[in-house]
Amino acid sequence: MDTLNAIGSIMLQLMVPFIVGHLCRPLIANWINRHKRLVNTTDRSSILLVVYVAFSEAVVEGIWQTIDAYSLFIITLVSCVVLVVVMVINVMSARILGFSKEDEITILFCGSKKSLANGVPMANVLFPAATVGIILLPLMIFHQIQLMVCAVIAQKYAKRLEKQ
Structure with missing residues (x-):
């Protein structure tokens, strides 16, 4: 039963806001487009938080x-x-499946992101509070x-596109 509670809590923290956001998109898309700067700042601030x-x-x-220090070095190396x-x-x-260069870039960045923003809520649900930090x-x-x-890679892609 604890497993079902954990799954429910994770769904409530991660999936429900995602689904609600997508369902509300037709209603708020114009507002979001007019206030991109505010939305981007809020998004980045929430991840920073x-x-x-x-x-x-x-x-x-x-x-x-x-x-x-040795353990920290090993964790960094493995990461x-x-x-x-x-x-x-x-x-x-992306290349094997024949995606365009633009899609390849999107796959590269999106396929390796959202680790901490998703991991923290899941860890808080799955593990005791005393162990969450070390986990x-x-x-x-x-x-x-x-x-x-990814910031360095994005700059390289941007410079490559500027040359073209």
Whole structure:
């Protein structure tokens, strides 16, 4: 029964807002288009808040007393390897399936995103509060690496498009 409660809680936190947002799109699309700057700022701020809360909870739980520098290095290294593998799989799959360059770029970025924004609510539901920080540490590190790497890749794509 706990499993069903966990699934229900995850659905309530992640899927319901997603579905409601899509159902409301026809009603609010014009407003969103007129206020893109506000919507983008709100979106980015909410993700920043999720990251801040997850990091703060980890600090309060004393994560830095339980993780040594070597473990932090290994987590960072594994996160880099996982990101590279996922991105290569995304790009190769897009090419094998014959997607256009624009679709390939979309697949590359969207296929490796949303880890922390989805992971924090799920971890809060699935794990005891005292362990959430240590469980989320690899996800927090992965997410930061992901953002930095994708920013560099996006700049390279933008420069390539400017030359064309």
